Amino acid sequence: MLVNGRWTEDWQPVQESDQEGRFVRQRSSFRDRIGSEPENRFAAEAGRYQLYVAYICPWASRTLIALRLKRLETAIGVCVVDPRLSDQGWAFTGEFGSDLDHENGARHLHQIYSTADPTYTGRATVPVLWDKREGTIVNNESSDILRIFDQDFGHLASDDIVLRPAALEAQIDACNERLYDDFNNGVYRAGFATTQDAYEEAVAQVFATLDWLEKRLDGASWLVGDQLTESDIRAFVTLIRFELAYQGLFKCNLRPLSSYPAVVAYLHRLMAIPAFAASVRPEHIKAGYYSIKALNPNGIVPVGPTPDYLATAVR
Numbered sequence: 001m002l003v004n005g006r007w008t009e010d011w012q013p014v015q016e017s018d019q020e021g022r023f024v025r026q027r028s029s030f031r032d033r034i035g036s037e038p039e040n041r042f043a044a045e046a047g048r049y050q051l052y053v054a055y056i057c058p059w060a061s062r063t064l065i066a067l068r069l070k071r072l073e074t075a076i077g078v079c080v081v082d083p084r085l086s087d088q089g090w091a092f093t094g095e096f097g098s099d100l101d102h103e104n105g106a107r108h109l110h111q112i113y114s115t116a117d118p119t120y121t122g123r124a125t126v127p128v129l130w131d132k133r134e135g136t137i138v139n140n141e142s143s144d145i146l147r148i149f150d151q152d153f154g155h156l157a158s159d160d161i162v163l164r165p166a167a168l169e170a171q172i173d174a175c176n177e178r179l180y181d182d183f184n185n186g187v188y189r190a191g192f193a194t195t196q197d198a199y200e201e202a203v204a205q206v207f208a209t210l211d212w213l214e215k216r217l218d219g220a221s222w223l224v225g226d227q228l229t230e231s232d233i234r235a236f237v238t239l240i241r242f243e244l245a246y247q248g249l250f251k252c253n254l255r256p257l258s259s260y261p262a263v264v265a266y267l268h269r270l271m272a273i274p275a276f277a278a279s280v281r282p283e284h285i286k287a288g289y290y291s292i293k294a295l296n297p298n299g300i301v302p303v304g305p306t307p308d309y310l311a312t313a314v315r
Helices: 058-069 109-116 142-151 166-184 186-191 196-217 230-246 261-271 282-289
Strands: 049-053 076-080 128-131 136-139
Touching (some): 058 230, 109 128, 109 136, 166 186, 166 230, 196 261, 230 261, 230 282
Antiparallel strands (some): 049 128, 128 136
């Protein structure tokens, strides 16, 4: 991690644990928004911003989905890190379908953070929305970036899909809260638990949420209302990684995903949408998660699985 802008120790997966061995996630530090007013520091302009992402990462992938749903690909550049975690965290190698950082010339993502704030202390995480003009990070919180793309880019973004319609905000927030606490972050709390009790608590919550999703999706196409919303993006990024990584490496194996037919049908529907399918690179997901030395010291990447809903994923 970085301490006062300097890299101090090898990357470790567990950010923090509480006294009961529960995984505690670091809070994001850069939380600005894009504004339409002339006096706003960060204005909506084509070509001004770059999004740093990892295809392994569910948090980064949900911003990629929003970027494509809002048709912002020509307005905002994308730079992809190597999915394999190095001792200095995310790296720009140009290998394994990743990019070099031509904008800043960084070799590791943590250099982007120390460029934005020479005194930054913390982990260098994806996604990062970078302002080329100001030479700084606008935002590194995926939930914010998702809404920035949905709401802040005005005429530069398509209005064919509104991910957070005002009439559904309360329902979306309630759904998001359940998804985050017990599912999106729940799989990590299971995988990085340091006590048996903490692990079993997390796994129980993960599968209780899958039970809830199955009931909610029985006879429904979407999680909230009768349209695609940001809640569907949040659910998708964890579901699509479930069999590829969480079921095995994170020991979320109480029941197979096939036990949830409505959920599997939902995955098929979402993968039929190009913005969702293009966000999935199975080889990145497996290579990335199985490069976590604390969980997989020999670095062996499983050959499977190959569920049929991945047939349209970018390879």
